[in-house]
Amino acid sequence: VANDLYTQLIQLGTTREDVIIALGGGVVGDLAGFVASTFLRGVPFIQVPTTVLAQVDSSVGGKVGINHALGKNLIGSFYHPSFVLIDPLVLETLDERERSAGFAEVIKYGLIADKTFFHTLQNNIDSLIQLSDFKLLQTVLERCCQIKVDIVQADEKEKGLRAILNFGHTLGHALEAVTNYEYFLHGEAVAWGMIGALYLSEKYDFNQDIKSVIHLIEKLSIPELPVNIAAGQIIHAIKRDKKRKRSGQVWVLLEQIGHAYLEQNIPTDLVREATEYMIRQKVGI
């Protein structure tokens, strides 16, 4: 698709004075942004995200990219849009499963950065998913973007802090990989991954009941894990994660609700325990 877009841009006689508008979900935003960042070594672009996930996450922060047949998200760059236009009304046509999956990332922001925000989500998640309170929805979307902006401004190229945005993503990416990117929406896999990461957090410093957090995740109506999924497969996929450093896998854990930190080299036995805990949960529908 990227190649087709380059072809069309050449045929249209596009110059650096033109602008590319990415109107769509995260796939469109990442693709259009990548094409904008590389065509003529950079054409300005604008993000108009139309899914919950794109409005709170992928349109902000400057990561753009395309997939390769051998791996997701391996080719990309950092390229910021001139601006991001977020209109919550467009979410009315998004199906409920997509909306719900996007709210996994919303919950993630509360968990990693803002306890009060997390409590707002606990009290209002149903009305948010149902889009029945647009005023609150707008505040929630804004808060997510602000949290992401603050983190990205402190560490744009993910040398450290930015990695906390990946809470739940180590196991989440592994789940997406072992199910061939066909079974889960991204947010759903992250929701499951957060359950495993909560278990690990509890084994370290997190001394609150993780059940109440899992209860909130449960309200997202995510699909169950496939029946034949095994911890060994997931661990194998984690070892192939692109975010893995030569020195080992970096995990994002919670010290408390609203405060995340990075933990490196968690023993494989503990990772297996967390994976098995996640598999045992009866959260999905």
Ligand SMILES: NC(=O)c1ccc[n+]([C@@H]2O[C@H](COP(=O)([O-])OP(=O)(O)OC[C@H]3O[C@@H](n4cnc5c(N)ncnc54)[C@H](O)[C@@H]3O)[C@@H](O)[C@H]2O)c1
């Ligand atoms: N760049 C980043 O920082 C970043 C962060 C997170 C995720 N991502 C990427 O984002 C992608 C997922 O994005 P997504 O969840 O938005 O999925 P998506 O772009 O595939 O959109 C989901 C579906 O919703 C449809 N759709 C979009 N807006 C709609 C609307 N308003 N009404 C009706 N249908 C609509 C799309 O056509 C698509 O079928 C993944 O590829 C992921 O890797 C990027």
